[in-house]
Amino acid sequence: MxxxxxxxxxxxxxxxxxxxxxxxxxxxxxxxxxxxxxEGANADEIEAALQEGGSLTYWTWTPQAETQxxxxxxxxxxxxxxxxxxxGAGDANTKLQNAIAAGDGVPxxxxxxxxxxxxxxxxxxxxxxxxxxxxxLEDLYTPSTWGAVxxxxxxxxxxxxxxxxxxxxxxxxxxxxxxxxTTWDEYIEAARTIKENDPDTCIGNDTGDAGFTTSMIWQxxxxxxxxxxxxxxxxxxxxxxTKWADMYxxxxxxxxLCQLPGWSDEWYQALNDGTIGSVALGAWMPGILEDxxxxxxxxxxxxxxxTYDGTPTxxxxxxxxxxxxxxxxxxxxxxxxxxxxxxxDESIDAFMETGGFPATVKHLESPEFLGYESxxxxxxxxxxxxxxxxxxxxxGWQYLPWQSYANSIFADTVGQAYLDKSSLMDGLAAWQxxxxxxxxxxxxxxxxx
Amino acid sequence: MTPFLVAFALMIVTPLVYSMYLSLFRNxxxxxxxxxxxxxxxxxxxxxxxxDGVGRVSLFLVVQVPIMLGIALIAAxxxxxxxxxxxxFFRVALFLPYAVPGVVAVLMWGFMYxxxxxxxxxxxxxxxxxxxxxxxxxWILTAIGNIVTWExxxxxxxxxxxALKTVPLEIYEAAAIDGANQFRxxxxxxxxxxxxxxxxxxxxxxxxxxxxFNEPTILKQIEPALxxxxxxxxxxxxxxxxxxxxxxxxxxxxxxxxxxxAVVAYVVQLRGTRREI
Numbered sequence: 158m159x160x161x162x163x164x165x166x167x168x169x170x171x172x173x174x175x176x177x178x179x180x181x182x183x184x185x186x187x188x189x190x191x192x193x194x195x196e197g198a199n200a201d202e203i204e205a206a207l208q209e210g211g212s213l214t215y216w217t218w219t220p221q222a223e224t225q226x227x228x229x230x231x232x233x234x235x236x237x238x239x240x241x242x243x244x245g246a247g248d249a250n251t252k253l254q255n256a257i258a259a260g261d262g263v264p265x266x267x268x269x270x271x272x273x274x275x276x277x278x279x280x281x282x283x284x285x286x287x288x289x290x291x292x293x294l295e296d297l298y299t300p301s302t303w304g305a306v307x308x309x310x311x312x313x314x315x316x317x318x319x320x321x322x323x324x325x326x327x328x329x330x331x332x333x334x335x336x337x338x339t340t341w342d343e344y345i346e347a348a349r350t351i352k353e354n355d356p357d358t359c360i361g362n363d364t365g366d367a368g369f370t371t372s373m374i375w376q377x378x379x380x381x382x383x384x385x386x387x388x389x390x391x392x393x394x395x396x397x398x399t400k401w402a403d404m405y406x407x408x409x410x411x412x413x414l415c416q417l418p419g420w421s422d423e424w425y426q427a428l429n430d431g432t433i434g435s436v437a438l439g440a441w442m443p444g445i446l447e448d449x450x451x452x453x454x455x456x457x458x459x460x461x462x463x464t465y466d467g468t469p470t471x472x473x474x475x476x477x478x479x480x481x482x483x484x485x486x487x488x489x490x491x492x493x494x495x496x497x498x499x500x501x502d503e504s505i506d507a508f509m510e511t512g513g514f515p516a517t518v519k520h521l522e523s524p525e526f527l528g529y530e531s532x533x534x535x536x537x538x539x540x541x542x543x544x545x546x547x548x549x550x551x552x553g554w555q556y557l558p559w560q561s562y563a564n565s566i567f568a569d570t571v572g573q574a575y576l577d578k579s580s581l582m583d584g585l586a587a588w589q590x591x592x593x594x595x596x597x598x599x600x601x602x603x604x605x606x
Numbered sequence: 607m608t609p610f611l612v613a614f615a616l617m618i619v620t621p622l623v624y625s626m627y628l629s630l631f632r633n634x635x636x637x638x639x640x641x642x643x644x645x646x647x648x649x650x651x652x653x654x655x656x657x658d659g660v661g662r663v664s665l666f667l668v669v670q671v672p673i674m675l676g677i678a679l680i681a682a683x684x685x686x687x688x689x690x691x692x693x694x695f696f697r698v699a700l701f702l703p704y705a706v707p708g709v710v711a712v713l714m715w716g717f718m719y720x721x722x723x724x725x726x727x728x729x730x731x732x733x734x735x736x737x738x739x740x741x742x743x744x745w746i747l748t749a750i751g752n753i754v755t756w757e758x759x760x761x762x763x764x765x766x767x768x769a770l771k772t773v774p775l776e777i778y779e780a781a782a783i784d785g786a787n788q789f790r791x792x793x794x795x796x797x798x799x800x801x802x803x804x805x806x807x808x809x810x811x812x813x814x815x816x817x818x819f820n821e822p823t824i825l826k827q828i829e830p831a832l833x834x835x836x837x838x839x840x841x842x843x844x845x846x847x848x849x850x851x852x853x854x855x856x857x858x859x860x861x862x863x864x865x866x867x868a869v870v871a872y873v874v875q876l877r878g879t880r881r882e883i
Contacts, residue, residue, distance in 0.1 A: 251848050280635050365831050387636065418830055423723060559635060565835055565849045572831030576743070595850070600636035 197288025198489055207493040210235020215494070216253070217268040217479070218243050219316065224507045229497055236490065246270045246477070250561050253482070257282050263484040265491035266498070269313060270477045271305035272371075275384060275558040277480070278312045284481040285310040289492040297500055301550040302516040306478045308384075308555070313478035314499035315516035317508070319439025320546040321372055321474045323460045324446065326453060327535070329358060329434035337435075337460045341404045344463045348413040351434055360434045362415040362424060363408075365572030367564035368474065369419070369438070370401075375472035375554045376462060377401040381589075382557045388602040389558060391592055393585040400465065402581040410578055425449045437462060439474035440543040444512035447533045454532070459539050461546055471549040476516070514543065521547060559599065563592050628857035635851060646858035655836035656859055660866065662747065663838050667815040670751040675807055677755065678762035679800070683792060685763075686770040697767070701760035708757065712824040715753045720828075741829045750821045758814070762807045769803035770796060805878030809871050816867045819844070839863045 198206070215226065215238050226238045241264065243249035250273050256263045257277075269277060277283050291311050295303055302315035325337050330347070333354035338344040348360040363369065374381060379397025383390040392398075408414050415433055417424050427433045429452040436442065446457055462471050479499060481491045498504050505520050515521060521544045531539045557563050570591055571584035589605060596603040632642035650656055681700055685693045703711065718725040719740040730736050740749035773795065781791050819840040826833040835849075836842035839859060847856035 254851065276635070280638075364829070418828065421828065423720065426723070559851075562850050565845060568826075568830040569834045569836075576831040598634070599851070600634035 197290075198492070199290050203289065203489065203493045203496065206489045207233045207236060207497075210237070211487055211490045212237040212239065213266065213487060213490055213494055214239045214241060214264040215266045215479075216241045216243050216249060216264040218245050218249060219268060219508075219513075221508045221511055221513055224511075225498060225504050228503055228507055229494065232497070232503065233493075236494065238494065243268070246273070247561065250276070253277070257482060257484055260484060263482050263486075265485040265487055266479050266481055266495050268316065268477050269480050270475070271302070271315075271473065272368075272556040272560040272564075274306060274312050274478065274480065275308070275556060276561060277482070278308075278310070279384070279387065279558045282483050283312045284483055284485070284488055284492075285312065286314070286481070286492065286495075287311050289496075291492075291496070294496070294500055297517050297519065299516055299518055299521065299547050299550070300552060301473055301547070301554075302476065302478075304552060304554075305473070305476075306480075313480035314495055315476070315478045316499050317441065317476050317514050318516040318547060319441050319473050319475040319514065320471050320543065320550055321376065321437055321462050322440055322442070322543055322546050323435060323437050323462050324442050325435035325458055325460065326428075326431055326433075326456050327458050328456045329431050333358075333434075337458070338463045339461075340467060341463045341465055345404075345407055345413070348408060349411070352413055358432050358434060359413060359415040361436060362417040362419065362427065362433050363575065364416055364418045365568055365575040366419055367567035367571075370567070370571065371556070371560075372439075372472045372474040373405070373437075374398045374401050375551060376470055377404070377465065378470065378551055380553055380555070382555050384555055384558055388604065389596050390604045391557070391589050391596075392605075393589040394582065398585065399582070402585065404465070406581055409575055409581065412578075416575075428453065431456075439476065440514040440546065441475060441512075443531065443533065443539055443543075447512075455535050457534055458537055459534060459542050461542060461549075469549040470551055471546045472554070473550055557592065557596075558601065559592075559595060562595060563588070566591050566595075625857045625861055628854050629861055631854040633852055633854050639854070642854070646855050647862070649855065650858050650862050655842060656839060656862070658834075659836050659839040659842050660863075663815050663818055666747060666751060666818065667812060670754060671808065671811040671815060673751075674755045674759055674811065675762055675804065678759050678807070679766055679804070681759065681763045682766035682770060682800070683796060685767055686796070687788070697764075700763050703757050703759070704761040706757070708820045709824060711757050712753055712821050715749075715756070716825055716828050719749060741832060743832065746825070746829075746832050750818070750825065753821050754814070754818075758811070762811070765803050765807050766800050769800040773799045801878070805875060808874055808878065812871050812874060813867060816840075816863060816870075 210233065213236065215222070217240070219225075222240055222242075226240050230236065230238060243252055249268065250270075253264070253267055253269070254277075274283070287310055291314065294314065295307070298315050299318060301320075302318045306313040306315055323337065329351065330337060333347075333351040335347040335350050336343075338347050344360070351358055351360050374397055377397040377400045379395050379399075379401060381391060381393045381395055381398050383392075415427060417427055417433070419436075424433070428436070428446075428450045443459070446453060450457075461469060464470055479495050481488055481495060485491050500517070505515050505517055509515055509520060509526065520526060527541050527544060528538060529540050530536045567588060570587040571581065573579065573587075574581045574584035593603050593605040629646050630641060630643060631639050632645065633639050681696075684690050685697055690696060706714075717723070721727045721730055721736065721739060721741070726738050726740060729738060739745060777795055778791065781795060786794070817840050818838040822833045822837045823841060823844075826837075833841075835845045840863070843856045843859040843863070846852040846859065
């Protein structure tokens with residue numbers, strides 16, 4: 158007993174020492190290169206640090222976080238986790254950027270959207286988790302989510318995923334006498350029929366949404382953004398992007414979509430009263446439909462994403478990981494918490510219990526998950542469809558290192574095509590131009606296509 | 607005097623000096639923050655996005671401010687005339703919109719402008735064709751002007767009405783004895799009496815126009831493509847700072863706008879008070 162105790166103390170002291178040295182070398186914040194090879198620990202050392210305890214700050218907007226943290230503190234009573242609700246992804250980025258710039262109040266573990274990871278990783282503001290042996294965890298996650306956190310290093314552990322799916326209101330489709338489309342050609346046909354059947358309704362809505370558009374380009378096989386060794390290539394006229402734009406243009410020209418921005422009150426109302434017949438979004442959508450579209454209960458169904466030529470292809474839409482900022486005070490402990498949070502059954506079960514869509518293969522394939530019959534979806538086994546979609550996600554997609562800024566100027570450029578019924582390709586070219594000049598200003602080497 | 611100076615230094619001088627200091631640097635995602643001298647100012651003067659915003663708020667100023675102050679003046683004269691029944695009701699009713707928080711006011715109007723669920727939709731249904739369509743490129747600035755006018759007519763009316771109240775009754779008596787009618791009284795007594803107040807109200811309105819932010823920002827959530835990230839100089843500075851990671855350039859834009867506003871306000875004040883001297 159005494160031996161174990163002594164060893165524990167020794168390990169704890171070692172951990173504390175290491176943590177102190179880590180803090181020392183990360184003093185500057187910005188310039189600390191995302192963690193060198195010298196920092197890190199193996200699984201035993203991480204476990205020891207968790208037993209020893211300490212305090213952590215965790216920034217997240219995950220609704221299940223509170224339950225997860227409670228379970229964690231029960232398993233490791235010596236660790237005290239302070240949970241900070243960052244409300245949403247956009248505010249969280251700004252908050253984290255400010256904290257890092259100020260070099261003060263930086264969280265130990267922070268939720269970051271997949272698309273925003275490069276924004277923090279490239280300037281060296283995140284810890285490379287390879288040093289903590291996290292490369293061993295690769296097989297736990299779906300390839301697309303792992304790909305999103307591991308570009309020349311491991312910058313976080315995936316929390317959830319959002320393989321896209323086609324959610325539709327069966328009643329609206331029946332009313333117009335159309336089936337759920339399996340290809341985009343059928344989608345456009347269905348859009349026309351729905352509009353002709355009742356001019357006040359439409360198959361979908363879009364006023365120009367950056368997150369949706371990038372996912373759609375991803376699904377079409379486009380790879381417009383590529384970053385390698387700090388050099389960024391932007392080609393918003395590549396084959397996949399053009400394929401999407403050509404398919405999508407008639408929907409704008411012929412006013413087949415409702416001019417309603419997503420996530421607005423009007424949008425929810427239109428989903429509720431059947432004005433909008435379908436949405437193509439990430440696998441996290443069922444929870445939102447149940448919450449925000451109560452009138453649709455029993456009417457909605459889910460189908461795989463329509464394809465271009467019958468071959469199933471898919472993309473991710475949304476989803477996030479948790480990372481450790483380079484300026485975090487207690488990296489060893491943070492690594493322990495992060496590992497538990499996104500790889501332990503206990504944590505992931507709690508996440509899934511209230512509608513979270515996991516990124517871990519095991520949980521995505523579990524019989525209870527796949528067999529779940531959703532009452533809202535008229536008893537459909539929705540997870541079968543959604544999980545199947547996860548397997549078809551195109552590999553090799555990258556976001557821009559400044560994706561959140563890029564998304565903010567999307568309406569200025571591509572959004573104009575929706576407003577004026579002008580060419581999407583022209584809008585995309587304008588978006589590219591703005592991004593090339595921003596990236597260059599920000600010190601990147603940028604090649605514009 | 608000292609407490610005042612301390613407060614002045616802390617609240618007014620420090621932020622100004624700090625902004626000027628910030629504006630001399632350059633922030634980059636790759637490369638961090640470096641000294642840039644006056645490079646940001648050179649960029650600002652040739653920045654089409656900034657001047658697009660300045661042009662828009664100037665147009666807004668030239669059209670909306672005279673309309674708003676005209677309505678405020680008529681309202682003040684009407685309430686002051688003593689011929690209006692229920693004048694305290696009108697005074698309060700006109701002032702009420704000013705008491706509504708700006709954001710709430712815009713949300714309310716934003717909803718009314720909606721052609722599906724809102725008042726606009728009802729009006730268009732009534733006449734049978736899209737008579738008003740605020741969410742279009744042609745009308746959105748007018749729609750914003752309408753909201754701002756609604757919000758601030760009452761406030762300006764109150765400033766003007768207060769000025770009218772300071773006119774001694776003897777002057778009106780003298781005018782009546784001289785046989786002046788109501789229009790003559792308005793032209794020769796009342797309007798000159800509110801001149802100073804009108805200049806102040808104009809200057810406040812200039813500041814308000816150049817700082818236009820709340821209304822377009824909230825309407826952008828309803829119609830994102832209609833209102834750009836540089837729609838007004840304030841929106842531009844906000845986006846530079848909080849989305850684009852360009853705090854220093856945002857500080858430069860703020861300083862340039864401060865100078866532009868000061869010059870315009872000063873010119874108006876000079877012109878407005880010239881004949882009094």
